[in-house]
Amino acid sequence: MTDTRGAREVNFDGLVGPTHNYAGLSLGNRASMTNAGAVASPRRAARQGLAKMRRLLDLGLTQAVLPPHQRPDPMALQALGFTPGTPLADVAAVAPSLPAVLMSASPMWAANAATVSPSADTTDERVHLTPANLSSTTHRSFEPAQTTAILRAIFADRDRFAVHDPLPPAPAFADEGAANHGRLAREHGTAGTQLFVYGREADEPASAAGFPRRQTRLAGQLIARSHGLHPARVHHVRQAPAAIDAGAFHNDVVSVVNTDVVLTHELAFADGPAVAERLPGARVVVVPDGRVPLDDAISSYLFNSQLVTVPDGRMLLIAPAEVEATPSTAAWAADAVADPDNPIDGVEILDLRESMRNGGGPACLRLRVVLTERERAALSGGVLADAGLLDRLEGWVDDHYRDQLEADDLLDPALEDEAHRALDALTGILGLPGLYPFQR
Ligand code: SUG
Numbered sequence: 001m002t003d004t005r006g007a008r009e010v011n012f013d014g015l016v017g018p019t020h021n022y023a024g025l026s027l028g029n030r031a032s033m034t035n036a037g038a039v040a041s042p043r044r045a046a047r048q049g050l051a052k053m054r055r056l057l058d059l060g061l062t063q064a065v066l067p068p069h070q071r072p073d074p075m076a077l078q079a080l081g082f083t084p085g086t087p088l089a090d091v092a093a094v095a096p097s098l099p100a101v102l103m104s105a106s107p108m109w110a111a112n113a114a115t116v117s118p119s120a121d122t123t124d125e126r127v128h129l130t131p132a133n134l135s136s137t138t139h140r141s142f143e144p145a146q147t148t149a150i151l152r153a154i155f156a157d158r159d160r161f162a163v164h165d166p167l168p169p170a171p172a173f174a175d176e177g178a179a180n181h182g183r184l185a186r187e188h189g190t191a192g193t194q195l196f197v198y199g200r201e202a203d204e205p206a207s208a209a210g211f212p213r214r215q216t217r218l219a220g221q222l223i224a225r226s227h228g229l230h231p232a233r234v235h236h237v238r239q240a241p242a243a244i245d246a247g248a249f250h251n252d253v254v255s256v257v258n259t260d261v262v263l264t265h266e267l268a269f270a271d272g273p274a275v276a277e278r279l280p281g282a283r284v285v286v287v288p289d290g291r292v293p294l295d296d297a298i299s300s301y302l303f304n305s306q307l308v309t310v311p312d313g314r315m316l317l318i319a320p321a322e323v324e325a326t327p328s329t330a331a332w333a334a335d336a337v338a339d340p341d342n343p344i345d346g347v348e349i350l351d352l353r354e355s356m357r358n359g360g361g362p363a364c365l366r367l368r369v370v371l372t373e374r375e376r377a378a379l380s381g382g383v384l385a386d387a388g389l390l391d392r393l394e395g396w397v398d399d400h401y402r403d404q405l406e407a408d409d410l411l412d413p414a415l416e417d418e419a420h421r422a423l424d425a426l427t428g429i430l431g432l433p434g435l436y437p438f439q440r
Helices: 030-034 042-058 075-080 088-094 099-101 139-154 217-226 243-244 294-300 321-325 328-339 373-377 389-402 408-413 415-430
Strands: 008-014 061-068 113-119 128-129 161-163 181-182 192-200 234-238 255-258 261-265 283-287 306-310 315-320 346-350 366-371
Touching: 008 042, 008 283, 042 061, 042 315, 042 346, 042 389, 075 139, 088 099, 088 408, 099 139, 099 408, 128 139, 128 217, 128 366, 139 161, 139 217, 181 255, 192 217, 217 234, 255 306, 294 321, 294 328, 315 321, 321 328, 321 346, 328 346, 389 415, 408 415
Parallel strands: 008 061, 128 161, 192 234, 261 283, 315 346
Antiparallel strands: 008 366, 113 128, 181 192, 255 261, 306 315
């Protein structure tokens, strides 16, 4: 038997990288499409992310950080036929759209980094992680190589962790990681039931009609098998096409799970909320469309809140400020807290505007990894956060990040140099030497 002592959910938040910008790269992600070309503030974005981590830490939760990627990725440049180091102005001369694709800070949305199975669920009693191939969007298709290297650096202990290769980047295997995955368990450390949510079958086209269906059922089936999950504790559920077409490009835009609670919009699943109610042991909270219209759910990111259990046992919804600013979601949240039958005991509001404008809310920014005490001790590098680490990271952001970034700035060769200096300093802070390609 695994030693499940001290099992806790650790939220690994993606540190926002120094090239955060609004390039309108994600078809089907309404915020990304609407804000294309807006002026971004990498410094404010990174500070907002760190403030979220601090709030969770102050609530008594366990917080960790995932470093950003090197941009542009030299392996991506090489794959496209450019010598690494080629000025992006020369790349732009071939295809003006490429610099934005190569400079995106999209790895900040750590919920898309991988699918994770805790040791309590797996036959070999190791924690299994499969980096997502993110093959459905051009800019994110470059993430898996660095994500795999970063996860292998942090989860290096092979006796306790297995970091798989991403699935091949073919349409049949399209995988977006934990954003389409939930885990139900009475407590984090007990054996759980895993919910894999998909938008299409492997042989269906990604976008015959409407917005792209980014995840296949086959991807979830292959991951469940390679993680060694018990088939009886795996469920595959289809997203409602209408929800995807309304802008729920990932299921975590319309549903969230914590322990045995599933909080979901009435219109999230193709077969209706009854599919969630059939999950063994689930306490399902359905938000009716009549109460919170799907459009409000998607623009406010109510369901992209983090649903967490704090050490005194209360369940809190860590919600973006947009939930407070949207009348239907604000009213629903107030009623949920007042209702003794609703498991949500309180709502905490966060300003994540910089990330939200690219379609990334609180839940997008974190990868949940349930780890026992021994597994936490086996992590490599100093990625587990305390107040001191967050202080250092804030100082680091202030030293290295620009206050403003817009499309033309991506061609500025100085930006790449600044980013390298920042990442070089970061590997020192996190104790992960040689993490980045430019350091090897
Ligand atoms: O994949 N946005 C991301 C947002 C990911 C949100 N994650 C979760 N729901 N878990 C995406 O669409 C926009 C980049 C731009 O347009 O500049 C972007 O990649």
